[in-house]
Amino acid sequence: MKMKFKIISIILFLCLIVNISQIPENGHQILNHNVMTRTFSSKEQAINNISLAENAIFNATIKLQYLESINGIITDLVGRLNFAINLLNNASEMLNMSNYNYSVYLSKMALGNVTLLINDINIRIYQTNLYNQQSISMFIITVVIVSISITIAGILIYILIKKYKEKKFLNMKITLPEGDQ
Amino acid sequence: MTRLKRENSDVKQEKIILSGIIIAIVIVSSMIIYSFFNAQSEHFSSIGLLDENKTTSNYPTTVKNNTPFYLWVDIGNYEGKLNLYLVNITLGNENTTINKSHPSTNTAYFIKKYLVIVENQRSRMIHVNLSINMVINNSRLIFELWKFNSVLKKFQYLGLWTQIWINITKST
Numbered sequence: 001m002k003m004k005f006k007i008i009s010i011i012l013f014l015c016l017i018v019n020i021s022q023i024p025e026n027g028h029q030i031l032n033h034n035v036m037t038r039t040f041s042s043k044e045q046a047i048n049n050i051s052l053a054e055n056a057i058f059n060a061t062i063k064l065q066y067l068e069s070i071n072g073i074i075t076d077l078v079g080r081l082n083f084a085i086n087l088l089n090n091a092s093e094m095l096n097m098s099n100y101n102y103s104v105y106l107s108k109m110a111l112g113n114v115t116l117l118i119n120d121i122n123i124r125i126y127q128t129n130l131y132n133q134q135s136i137s138m139f140i141i142t143v144v145i146v147s148i149s150i151t152i153a154g155i156l157i158y159i160l161i162k163k164y165k166e167k168k169f170l171n172m173k174i175t176l177p178e179g180d181q
Numbered sequence: 182m183t184r185l186k187r188e189n190s191d192v193k194q195e196k197i198i199l200s201g202i203i204i205a206i207v208i209v210s211s212m213i214i215y216s217f218f219n220a221q222s223e224h225f226s227s228i229g230l231l232d233e234n235k236t237t238s239n240y241p242t243t244v245k246n247n248t249p250f251y252l253w254v255d256i257g258n259y260e261g262k263l264n265l266y267l268v269n270i271t272l273g274n275e276n277t278t279i280n281k282s283h284p285s286t287n288t289a290y291f292i293k294k295y296l297v298i299v300e301n302q303r304s305r306m307i308h309v310n311l312s313i314n315m316v317i318n319n320s321r322l323i324f325e326l327w328k329f330n331s332v333l334k335k336f337q338y339l340g341l342w343t344q345i346w347i348n349i350t351k352s353t
Binding site: 064065075078089093096 | 262263264265293294295296297298300301305310329331334
């Protein structure tokens with residue numbers, strides 16, 4: 001009897017543990033038979049993808065503005081962003097015309113293009129920063145070298161002039177006034 | 182003795198002239214440097230509307246509903262940096278309110294929007310394909326220019342807009 005009771009209590013305990021493990025952190029119990037598998041309609045997919053592509057375009061614009069501010073080359077990247085924007089404009093147009101599948105296709109293409117573009121902008125920003133740092137270093141080195149050269153040249157010219165004057169002074173003929181002769 | 186005095190006065194005059202020239206050079210050069218570093222060019226954006234043939238002489242006055250017609254919109258960026266613009270196209274009438282501070286959003290029908298990226302000191306033309314599914318006389322086809330604010334991360338109305346008056350008739 002005792003043994004049966006123990007087995008039942010162990011089974012109950014295990015059931016409780018299994019049940020608890022299915023409760024997620026927010027305290028709502030997930031019941032498999034109640035889970036609603038919701039599939040997005042083409043229209044919703046198109047709207048979502050257009051929104052994602054728009055946000056990606058905003059990020060790309062901000063990054064391009066930064067790249068431009070640090071004197072990076074942006075022309076080719078702007079061309080690519082323009083291409084993605086045209087895709088997005090067409091996707092919005094298809095959405096308005098209720099051509100949802102084509103809108104999804106175009107918005108996904110726009111998103112893919114902008115995602116790749118953002119990576120390339122990041123690389124360009126890194127390269128530009130590196131180039132700018134090197135340029136600053138080169139400028140400082142050049143200034144130091146030029147300053148030292150000018151100083152040395154100045155000292156040498158001063159010494160040469162001094163020597164020349166000394167030589168000239170030594171070669172001078174001393175002519176005394178007539179009364180002193 | 183008088184010769185020596187004259188020479189001294191000449192030297193003094195030369196010194197005064199020389200110091201005057203130096204002062205003038207310093208003042209002029211400092212003014213040039215100041216104007217060079219503080220030169221602020223005017224920053225602005227622009228929007229322009231052209232007909233299908235990219236001219237300003239043949240705007241459509243009457244179109245049929247649900248029938249496509251085309252226009253060109255020219256956007257200029259002279260803001261000193263690359264900018265992302267939004268061209269908002271709305272359809273209003275004589276009661277629609279639009280001015281420099283208020284867009285037509287609340288008093289007009291939204292038709293379409295276009296995003297446009299424009300480099301600094303450049304302009305870009307977009308081909309606008311429109312088809313309106315309502316019948317309305319004396320309507321205003323309004324094109325508003327909005328600019329993306331990278332700090333607020335949203336578009337802001339620039340107070341720039343253009344329009345054409347148009348009759349939309351029923352297609353047979």
